[in-house]
Ligand code: MET
């Protein structure tokens with residue numbers, strides 16, 4: 052059956068779960084930031100957004116999605132999709148009081164706060180580097196359907212001649228990602244309000260149906276996660292309860308339920324039985340249950356439904372192996388399943404269009420697929436399923452993949468031989484006790500004070516870097532500037548009285564990209580921006596080949612900094628897991644193999660730092676927790692390779708070299724074993740906002756290494772006073788012996804200004820001295 056022969060109510064044969072919202076040239080970022088700065092009126096912002104949405108829809112149709120029947124998702128957001136749901140549910144936390152401005156003004160007040168209100172907290176969305184605004188719910192949070200903007204966007208599309216599919220975070224995921232507000236009673240869990248929230252979703256669906264929408268998409272990634280407050284089996288029960296109610300609603304569009312970001316195999320048969328119209332599964336990260344597929348029971352359960360097969364990877368930028376995907380799809384179709392071709396998840400996590408890249412090596416470029424190319428791939432596969440010949444497309448991808456596999460730099464024998472030869476001894480340093488003894492010569496005091504690495508990235512630093520990149524100043528001038536910057540940061544830290552100094556990281560545009568630009572095997576893009584949160588986007592590097600280090604990367608900066616002071620200066624590196632987490636990584640070999648290559652490059656860097664007289668090296672792994680698989684069954688293997696790669700990077704350091712690591716998040720209890728496994732001599736972590744919550748699990752665990760729970764929250768310009776920091780240090784000192792306890796901020800200072808940084812660090816040093824004196 053081809054697209055035109057499908058009954059009108061069927062979802063067309065190709066779709067995607069969502070598309071980047073930021074615009075090919077980050078138009079939305081520019082408009083939104085101009086609006087915040089008062090340079091653009093609300094009407095102008097609204098008009099820019101409408102233009103962007105119209106361009107997106109037209110483009111998606113141009114790339115092969117059907118204009119009718121809800122194939123095009125309506126997945127725009129001004130800031131964040133979870134915040135959109137908060138507004139659609141009318142769930143404004145009471146602490147924001149009566150909001151009298153426009154809906155858009157309220158929206159941004161929740162997102163960003165104002166002079167009287169802290170913004171909603173932001174946290175990572177599943178295992179991605181995207182951050183959402185955390186809903187705050189209590190017993191009294193009002194819920195009332197506010198479908199206006201969903202309806203308006205649907206209508207706007209219709210006027211354009213395109214029948215889109217409104218997209219909303221589903222009720223179960225919404226409540227499981229929410230936190231109890233400060234007003235909530237003890238033990239309150241937002242999920243306890245599921246039935247009320249579901250009723251409001253039903254009203255939203257009614258409004259969409261009344262506007263004529265034939266489909267709606269409800270995203271329930273909670274179905275794939277073992278990292279939520281409730282076990283996965285219970286998530287499924289909650290989903291069944293909510294969708295029994297939604298499915299039973301009389302006036303509603305057809306419902307597509309999605310389960311992106313992981314494996315929903317265990318839930319598949321029960322999801323298939325829900326009284327809804329289409330179910331999605333992520334077939335890149337997950338599977339379908341083999342037995343139920345083989346014995347026909349899955350197909351039977353899906354009999355009255357469409358199944359959106361997420362075979363095109365929405366998390367990565369490589370061209371899909373179309374032949375393999377086509378085989379998967381064909382098998383599903385042969386099993387009697389009504390298949391729609393889709394993506395594993397929303398394409399919001401990939402950049403817009405490969406053809407915007409003018410500087411990438413042409414051969415590398417031919418291996419890549421950004422969002423637009425992925426839409427084309429989905430459309431081609433759908434044609435194939437409908438019986439058209441796509442052999443040419445399949446052959447073309449075969450050729451590209453073979454070319455990639457054989458290209459110089461993709462497999463480098465020496466690098467592979469070195470990884471293969473790295474054994475357990477290379478991952479093990481001498482015992483903790485021996486190291487402690489050897490490191491006494493560093494003369495580190497009790498409650499030693501230090502920072503996490505970066506100092507403020509001032510407008511002058513950014514300007515100098517931009518001038519250098521544009522070729523307006525030469526290397527000598529730029530490097531002279533950086534040396535002056537380092538000298539002033541060292542002087543400042545001596546004045547403040549910190550014990551272990553840093554060089555300040557002025558030379559780094561970004562803690563991953565800096566290394567990506569200096570290592571072989573990486574490429575950087577011009578326009579490969581991906582939304583990180585709100586108006587912020589990052590441009591991940593592409594790790595395409597075997598990784599090696601052609602030359603030292605940080606040594607001269609650290610060496611210069613150390614030459615200016617008698618105090619120890621920490622060398623500063625980004626760890627293998629974080630380098631992988633914040634890049635687009637090759638998908639043709641296990642992540643662990645790639646991590647080992649990065650680790651060996653870092654290992655050489657550490658050796659060179661030590662040769663240059665650096666006695667302390669910090670290897671940052673802030674993404675260690677982020678990459679932890681959502682699926683518990685896959686966590687052990689992850690921890691094995693991630694911890695192993697850190698140990699391979701640091702395992703060559705002699706006993707007298709003090710290895711630090713830094714992880715910035717506070718839900719630390721769940722991976723404490725892994726942190727212990729890193730075998731770093733000192734670990735700094737974020738703790739100020741949670742008021743040292745982490746200290747207790749550490750105490751219980753009998754943690755014996757150095758630990759620096761942050762006493763200064765660097766996420767806002769507020770200067771924490773001496774008393775406040777003293778209090779936090781005391782809480783830590785009550786559980787952790789003085790020689791183990793370090794005193795430091797939560798994270799790097801690059802986003803802060805100098806005034807607040809100096810004041811805060813002076814208070815930190817005063818506070819540490821005060822608690823030292825109490826001992
Ligand atoms: C996100 S963790 C940042 C660590 C880095 N060394 C810095 O200080 O900025």
Ligand SMILES: [Zn+2]
Pocket residue numbers: 503673713714715797798799
């Ligand atoms: Zn950090």
